[in-house]
Amino acid sequence: MNTRAGRPRFSVLTAVYDPVPEHLAACIASVERQHADAVAGVEHVLVDDGSTDPAVAAILAGAERRGAIVRRRDANGGIVAASSDALDAATGEWLVLLDHDDLLADGALQRVERALGVDPSVDVLYTDHDLIRADGRFVEPVYKPDFSPERLRQTNYITHLVVARRAAVESVGGFRPGTDGAQDHDLLLRLAERGQRFGHLPEVLAHWRQSPASVATTPANKPSAFDAGVRVVAEHVDRCGIAAEVSPGRYPGTYRIDRRADPEELVSVVLPTRGSSGRVWGVRRTFVVDAVRSIAERSTHRAVEFVIVADDDTPEAVLQALRAVGARHRLPVEVTTCVGPFNFSAKVNAGVRASSGGLVLLLNDDTELIQPESIGVMAAHLQHPGAGETAHGGVGAVGAKLLYADGTLQHGGHVYHGEFMHAFLGWPGDHPGPQRMLAIERECSGVTAAALMTTRAVFDAVGGFPEDLPLHFNDVEFCLAVRATGRRILWTPHACWYHFEGRSRDRGASMAEWDRVASNWWPDGVPFDPYANPNLAPKRPDWLELPGRSGAPPYFVDDEGVQRFA
Structure with a gap:
């Protein structure tokens, strides 16, 4: 590892359970390529959560020989247990959460490292992401706002990529048992409750793979994840002292928080x-x-x-x-x-x-x-x-x-x-x-x-x-x-x-x-709106005004990499 004083060191945490072998290999390769970007020490911690495919075992063994940290569980314990094992094995100051079939963009951690150097007060940094289609193409970039705590309650808009200070994660108890399927949302909410400082890097630095059964393809594919999400948000609301009922939102992956108003207040x-x-x-x-x-x-x-x-x-x-x-x-x-x-x-x-x-x-x-x-x-x-x-x-x-x-x-x-x-x-x-x-x-x-x-x-x-x-x-x-x-x-x-x-x-x-x-x-000029995204408006300020003709506007990316509606 190429650790230099005063610069962050990253532990990429990946829980592995029977992924498509080629997708796991691509995930590992995307982390290994970060070493070529002059990033201060990067380690990849992979926890095999009882995978049954020999090809997965072989890929993990190869990664271990090349320097990855691999831990193996005797039986499948779920993503929270595997992620907790990865956290225990990690040594880095910064934790990078990466699913077993997703990819880091080339140069991602270099860009993250620079951003953390610009603002050392950040405890959690997240980036924009896009999706990986079955044919390998990167599509549908998701351009996010800067930190929006109410929006985070209503939906996990942050998703990928998340980079969190290890000390901050440990201060809230790490990954919480019983939150499988919504464990990242739960962690982010607990970090927000503690007043940890969130930063946003508006660049597509993670690629989220679509598969027939994935949430990236259709959120309704994993109803158990959103059942867990309702519990996670309800517990968060309770911890915050908000009098409210939490229920599934109108759309998968969203939540309705019905706060109870004082009916007597004029x-x-x-x-x-x-x-x-x-x-x-x-x-x-x-x-x-x-x-x-x-x-x-x-x-x-x-x-x-x-x-x-x-x-x-x-x-x-x-x-x-x-x-x-x-x-x-x-x-x-x-x-x-x-x-x-x-x-x-x-x-x-x-x-x-x-x-x-x-x-x-x-x-x-x-x-x-x-x-x-x-x-x-x-x-x-x-x-x-x-x-x-x-x-x-x-x-x-x-x-x-x-x-x-x-x-x-x-x-x-x-x-x-x-x-x-x-x-x-x-x-x-x-x-x-x-x-x-x-x-x-x-x-x-x-x-x-x-x-x-x-x-x-x-x-x-x-x-x-x-x-x-x-x-x-x-x-x-x-x-x-x-x-x-x-x-x-x-x-x-x-x-x-x-x-x-x-x-x-x-x-x-x-x-x-x-x-x-x-x-x-703004005497020096109107800045980018923190609750929009600089990738959206500079070229076409009407991006929020007119939908596509079909009613559910599809995304595409123009030659300059800017998200558009068809």
Whole structure:
């Protein structure tokens, strides 16, 4: 081994159980090639977990002769037992998790070593990966966000390649018995609970092999793994002190975490309005009245008050209709008037000042509640977080899924890649999105104030909405200010409204306002969005806007190695 002082040394851990012999040989060869990259000491620790194929035994014997560390178990004990044996035999400072039929990319550990040298505080480093087809081709690169703790609860988006500091892994007890099939997810969650620092290297440095029975081909191929995943996530949630029920998500490999909201905590619903009306689905409606009525009639969270922020020309008949809706459903409706030129930020601030709830839901007047549990879902993220949930910053704001009247997606979170975008704009409203991003709760850089919930304390801490941005990007500025306090912004698909955008007021974007936000926060240029990936946006900033014509967009890689949709 070529160990040099001050540089990391890697132990590649591989549990082996009856793989296709040629695939195991390729796996071992991919590790052996790392030695040629001037990487400080690399050792490959392979544990044969009772394989029955003589060809596998021969390949392992050959690897052992070439310097690999090989341990043999008398009987199959499962991947946790084999991985634990590999950990016990390893001597490296850094542990690299590699399945018995997967490959390290050429130069992978050299790139990892450089990244760790740039940021020595990292405890866990993960990279992007792609898939190996049956014909040996590398396809479907999976470009991941930087560390996203809520997303990690909802699905193991990290998967491959994982490089973890040995001391960090040992501090949480290594691989935990009883988690076979979800052992890596369990380990990552326990590391996250302890506040270990996660880093992301946005390069494809691992190749995950597809096989007829593998999760890489079809996640539903191993239902036992996802049964284990439900248990792992439920135990994690319990350790974090989060009051919630965990169940399988809508798609294999995803999990639904139903947090229990305090039904008695008052939510102030702040609706700026001028009382406009228009036609939707062939029927004329007064938008703000129908917005309030939809919550009053459908919401399962009943501790709400409505604060209507009217213009001085809002029709009195509209205000009377709003009070009538409140009286009918025994819900308070307060009206305050904001005079002068239209300033959305000023109206929001006036509404919050006039409200009394500890939680504030900012809502556009041209919305209609779809999912009855929406307000409770959003509130639960902001109420009494468990101690383990704040290890990577508490939640400062929660945004909802918004659909246009035709059922297509209007809002799936904000994304910034040189410019501002609504992620997945125009996608089918029921589409899960790439990597199931539209089916899970996850961090994002910002959410629209058309349906945004925060706490009064957070709202006050950042000074409310910026009144020097009267029309556009005020929610962008607000979310950036919230994130600057160390808090996270979440988007949830489990809170959903229709948003008849454009019906109640002209929403044409002002680039002057965007330039003001960008120059304020990023004087040297807008950086890559940490919750997207630099491989996705630089060449084609519409990557999150339009799906493939078939509905489930296939991936391909262009000549410059950038992931695209067909």
